[in-house]
Amino acid sequence: MxxxxxxxxxxxxxxxxxxxxxxxxxxxxxxxxxxxxxASDWQYPNLYPxxxxxxxxxxVFLDSAFATAIKNSLVISPIVVLxxxxxxxxxxxxxxxxxxxxxxxxxITLFSxxxxxxxxxxxxxxxxxxxxxxxxxxxxxxxxQLLGTIIYMTWIPAAAFAAVPxxxxxxxxxxxxxxxxxxxxxxxxxAMPGILxxxxxxxxxxxxxxxGTYLVGAPGIFTMPxxxxxxVQNYPIQVAAVFSILLAIPSVLLLGLARKHIMGGQLAExxxxx
Amino acid sequence: MFKKSMKxxxxxxxxxxxAVIGLTVxxxxxxxxxxxxxISADTNIQDLWVKTLVPAFKLAYxxxxxNVTFDLHGDHDAQETAKITxxxxxxxxxxxxxxxxxxxxxxxxxxxxxxxxxxxxxxxxDLNKTVLAAGKGGIPYRASxxxxxxxxxxxxxxxATLDDLLAWIKAHPGKFxxxxxxxxxxxxxxxxxxxxxxxSDADRKTLVVQAxxxxxxxxxxxxxxxxxxxxxxxxxxGTYPANNAETLKDLATGLVDMGTVxxxxxxxALKAGTMPANIKVTAIKNPSLTGGASYLGIPNSSVNxxxxxxxxxxVLSPAAQNLIVSGTLNGFPVIPLNKLDPVATAAFKGVxxxxxxxxxxxxxxxxxxxxxxxxxxxx
Amino acid sequence: xxxxxxxxxxxGSLTTHGGGPSPRSLVGLxxxxxxxxxxxxxxxxxxxxxxxxxxxxxTGPNRVIAIIGQQIHKKNHxxxxxxxxxxxxxxxxxxxxxxxxxxxxxxxxxxxxxxxLAIALYQRLIGGRKAAVLVTLSIVPLFVPVVxxxxxxxxxxxxxxxxxxxxxHFGINFPTLTSTPSAIVIGTVWTSLPFAILMISSxxxxxxxxxxxxxxxxxxxxxxxxxxILIPLAKTPIxxxxxxxxxxxxxxxxxxxxxxxNQPTMLGVEISNFFGAYNRPQQSLVMAFIVxxxxxxxxxxxxxxxxxxxxxxxxx
Numbered sequence: 018m019x020x021x022x023x024x025x026x027x028x029x030x031x032x033x034x035x036x037x038x039x040x041x042x043x044x045x046x047x048x049x050x051x052x053x054x055x056a057s058d059w060q061y062p063n064l065y066p067x068x069x070x071x072x073x074x075x076x077v078f079l080d081s082a083f084a085t086a087i088k089n090s091l092v093i094s095p096i097v098v099l100x101x102x103x104x105x106x107x108x109x110x111x112x113x114x115x116x117x118x119x120x121x122x123x124x125i126t127l128f129s130x131x132x133x134x135x136x137x138x139x140x141x142x143x144x145x146x147x148x149x150x151x152x153x154x155x156x157x158x159x160x161x162q163l164l165g166t167i168i169y170m171t172w173i174p175a176a177a178f179a180a181v182p183x184x185x186x187x188x189x190x191x192x193x194x195x196x197x198x199x200x201x202x203x204x205x206x207x208a209m210p211g212i213l214x215x216x217x218x219x220x221x222x223x224x225x226x227x228x229g230t231y232l233v234g235a236p237g238i239f240t241m242p243x244x245x246x247x248x249v250q251n252y253p254i255q256v257a258a259v260f261s262i263l264l265a266i267p268s269v270l271l272l273g274l275a276r277k278h279i280m281g282g283q284l285a286e287x288x289x290x291x
Numbered sequence: 292m293f294k295k296s297m298k299x300x301x302x303x304x305x306x307x308x309x310a311v312i313g314l315t316v317x318x319x320x321x322x323x324x325x326x327x328x329x330i331s332a333d334t335n336i337q338d339l340w341v342k343t344l345v346p347a348f349k350l351a352y353x354x355x356x357x358n359v360t361f362d363l364h365g366d367h368d369a370q371e372t373a374k375i376t377x378x379x380x381x382x383x384x385x386x387x388x389x390x391x392x393x394x395x396x397x398x399x400x401x402x403x404x405x406x407x408x409x410x411x412x413x414x415x416x417d418l419n420k421t422v423l424a425a426g427k428g429g430i431p432y433r434a435s436x437x438x439x440x441x442x443x444x445x446x447x448x449x450x451a452t453l454d455d456l457l458a459w460i461k462a463h464p465g466k467f468x469x470x471x472x473x474x475x476x477x478x479x480x481x482x483x484x485x486x487x488x489x490x491s492d493a494d495r496k497t498l499v500v501q502a503x504x505x506x507x508x509x510x511x512x513x514x515x516x517x518x519x520x521x522x523x524x525x526x527x528x529g530t531y532p533a534n535n536a537e538t539l540k541d542l543a544t545g546l547v548d549m550g551t552v553x554x555x556x557x558x559x560a561l562k563a564g565t566m567p568a569n570i571k572v573t574a575i576k577n578p579s580l581t582g583g584a585s586y587l588g589i590p591n592s593s594v595n596x597x598x599x600x601x602x603x604x605x606v607l608s609p610a611a612q613n614l615i616v617s618g619t620l621n622g623f624p625v626i627p628l629n630k631l632d633p634v635a636t637a638a639f640k641g642v643x644x645x646x647x648x649x650x651x652x653x654x655x656x657x658x659x660x661x662x663x664x665x666x667x668x669x670x
Numbered sequence: 671x672x673x674x675x676x677x678x679x680x681x682g683s684l685t686t687h688g689g690g691p692s693p694r695s696l697v698g699l700x701x702x703x704x705x706x707x708x709x710x711x712x713x714x715x716x717x718x719x720x721x722x723x724x725x726x727x728x729t730g731p732n733r734v735i736a737i738i739g740q741q742i743h744k745k746n747h748x749x750x751x752x753x754x755x756x757x758x759x760x761x762x763x764x765x766x767x768x769x770x771x772x773x774x775x776x777x778x779x780x781x782x783x784x785x786x787l788a789i790a791l792y793q794r795l796i797g798g799r800k801a802a803v804l805v806t807l808s809i810v811p812l813f814v815p816v817v818x819x820x821x822x823x824x825x826x827x828x829x830x831x832x833x834x835x836x837x838x839h840f841g842i843n844f845p846t847l848t849s850t851p852s853a854i855v856i857g858t859v860w861t862s863l864p865f866a867i868l869m870i871s872s873x874x875x876x877x878x879x880x881x882x883x884x885x886x887x888x889x890x891x892x893x894x895x896x897x898x899i900l901i902p903l904a905k906t907p908i909x910x911x912x913x914x915x916x917x918x919x920x921x922x923x924x925x926x927x928x929x930x931x932n933q934p935t936m937l938g939v940e941i942s943n944f945f946g947a948y949n950r951p952q953q954s955l956v957m958a959f960i961v962x963x964x965x966x967x968x969x970x971x972x973x974x975x976x977x978x979x980x981x982x983x984x985x986x
Binding site: 136139140142143144146147148152153228231232235236237243 | 327329358360362367369370371373374376377378380381383386387
Binding site for chain 1: 694696697704705706709710711712714716717719720800803807811814815816817818819825827832835836839860863872907913917920937941942951958961962966
């Protein structure tokens with residue numbers, strides 16, 4: 018009995034230690050940086066700053082270019098994600114369910130095209146965009162951000178669609194449901210968690226896309242990453258700290274949403290055979 | 292295809308996107324009264340243009356509007372170069388009329404810049420001919436020098452010559468740093484200065500005015516000296532800060548006692564309060580750290596060359612040069628001192644600003660950056 | 671998975687009994703065209719143009735970049751020249767960078783997979799509040815932009831960072847990890863963990879409780895359940911996680927730039943150096959193609975194993 022209890026305690030201690038270490042590993046850098054957001058001066062090796070100030074907050078908030086950039090990002094990225102869904106989800110359905118000719122080539126092409134280091138393509142992309150009159154346009158920026166989302170919006174939903182058990186659909190059709198009803202109530206519902214993951218990843222890919230957006234959008238259209246990189250690199254780390262806190266707030270919100278729909282009920286429910 | 296609950300937000304998004312498309316299609320490059328300026332530098336130069344030069348220009352020429360785009364540390368030089376070259380090939384609007392950035396000399400060497408003539412830009416006549424020729428179409432408009440910054444609390448007498456500095460570095464391991472030359476000019480200047488220690492005056496001059504791959508074998512000695520410093524520089528493991536800003540940060544936070552910095556960046560940092568007052572600067576000799584001009588460039592494919600020429604010419608006028616010398620920048624002017632405000636130029640007594648020790652021609656400089664990376668760090 | 675296999679004939683076969691491509695196959699092809707076309711035009715075409723430039727074709731769209739760049743090799747055969755490829759292979763930096771890139775990619779991907787599997791398996795088999803805490807922690811880095819992450823990790827492990835500050839108080843001289851490959855591994859694991867957890871966790875959730883229960887009833891140990899049921903059934907999400915993670919780390923730029931040494935550095939940074947600072951666009955493109963080739967190799971491996979497992983489970 019004692020041996021069992023001892024091993025139980027050990028494993029509980031081990032688990033708590035693991036949780037603690039993971040928390041330090043993940044949250045440590047963010048919290049450490051976050052405290053800097055309020056520090057006026059911080060000498061090594063003190064564990065706390067010598068003085069507190071809100072100076073860095075006003076520096077960020079008074080930067081008008083940043084406000085415009087964030088506004089641009091928050092408008093452009095959702096549009097990019099919507100267009101991506103419209104273009105890619107049918108393709109994902111086909112790739113996951115139909116063994117069409119060239120399917121392997123299709124998947125590999127999308128995957129590898131996304132992995133080519135962009136900096137090598139700037140000159141060619143600039144030429145192409147000028148030739149197509151897309152340089153400096155809203156459509157041009159949307160396309161360049163769209164490219165980064167295609168890989169998420171095809172591969173992940175394809176796997177989700179493929180995982181929907183066919184006999185469920187057959188059973189529903191045998192019971193008299195129309196093809197469309199079957200698709201809507203069974204296939205799409207069961208694949209939805211995967212599609213949601215794809216939406217989240219695509220949004221982030223578009224939101225964080227900096228290199229190509231700069232090439233095509235500057236000087237008329239600036240998005241959040243460009244302004245943020247400027248401010249973060251140029252001012253003392255306190256400014257980066259302010260940003261990390263500002264961006265953490267919507268992150269926590271998005272996180273709460275994602276967890277509820279992806280980790281919890283809908284996912285488990287969708288994939289379980291009851 | 293979508294559930295009922297998603298229809299409404301979808302419709303809203305569709306409407307919003309249409310509205311946004313309508314609102315944010317950028318206006319085509321407006322009539323010749325707008326001049327697009329592109330700055331690729333550090334924030335002190337952004338302040339110079341946005342807070343000082345542009346307002347003064349608009350007062351002098353009220354019919355013109357100036358739009359400034361700023362890129363920090365040249366992070367996006369690759370994109371901008373690609374864009375300008377593509378526009379040149381396809382005869383389209385490159386989106387910029389006047390460039391202030393490190394890559395102007397590269398564009399000039401490729402023949403992509405409008406070459407100024409005194410007929411259309413009379414203030415060109417005040418410039419030093421050698422400096423102007425080195426720009427290959429670029430128009431020098433200000434200069435600065437790299438200096439040795441030191442923590443005056445810990446370093447009571449800073450080194451006076453390069454040899455003194457090298458000795459100091461070895462005597463105080465981990466207390467000196469310079470940034471990797473491919474990331475910032477202040478570190479590049481230190482590297483080139485050490486290289487120049489072993490070169491004759493004639494060789495140094497050649498490397499400044501023409502591409503000279505055959506002279507590059509003579510860099511070996513200087514590179515070896517730099518490699519031997521690996522165990523004495525900050526970190527003592529042959530790693531170096533990535534750019535100018537990191538060197539300034541290491542100095543300000545007390546991680547190092549000495550480092551090489553741009554004169555104008557340093558004085559801007561002092562004034563902004565991001566550099567403590569006990570950090571001072573000094574110049575070294577034999578050889579001195581390099582300095583040089585910054586060049587403006589007008590792309591051949593620009594759609595507003597008239598406006599760009601007007602702005603560039605005005606920047607070379609005594610009125611504008613006075614602004615560059617005073618204020619937060621304390622930049623070096625490119626026109627003779629006797630044309631400027633004597634109060635502002637008192638600080639330059641004894642400094643021969645028109646004969647700063649120049650950096651290599653960009654082709655040689657790029658080769659040096661590459662050679663440094665393959666022979667020094669981590670070795 | 672036996673119970674899930676359809677008893678009817680397999681759908682989606684490539685040919686009808688008549689012998690030509692089935693209408694279903696044509697529909698599939700048509701549906702897949704939009705994203706494929708966009709990628710081919712806006713990425714494929716520039717890649718092709720870049721390929722010709724790397725082989726020394728300096729006219730047409732490559733004309734001006736050829737004038738601007740240094741050390742450009744012009745073609746001397748009908749198919750071009752291998753001059754730039756020679757330059758890269760003989761450059762003393764290249765193999766060091768390649769070794770570091772592959773080392774970091776393999777190590778980080780392995781660590782990410784192990785961590786994600788451990789946490790996801792714990793959540794699947796035991797669940798509860800502590801599992802939820804672990805999973806939530808692991809997803810936090812997802813929403814932090816990579817530049818901020820790089821700075822945060824830099825200040826945490828740097829010369830005057832938290833680690834050194836903390837351990838100084840105990841008299842321990844904790845090493846400065848920044849500017850070392852270890853910091854790159856820490857940074858890439860930190861940023862790659864969320865996606866891996868999302869994928870693997872959702873894959874494990876899909877496995878019905880009934881399977882696990884019946885295996886346990888037959889006397890299988892936890893280890894057998896994990897090795898013979900959970901991991902094989904979640905193979906697809908695990909491989910997606912592995913592929914995306916490794917390709918992302920392979921071409922990464924911001925993390926190695928901020929956290930790694932100057933040399934050797936990862937290929938993403940070196941490509942940028944060659945293109946910008948050293949003004950050698952041709953050699954830069956050559957390195958880009960090498961990274962591209964490795965990434966494509968990983969893509970082929972993934973698709974192969976995906977098709978294989980789909981055939982095994984009866985989906986195809």
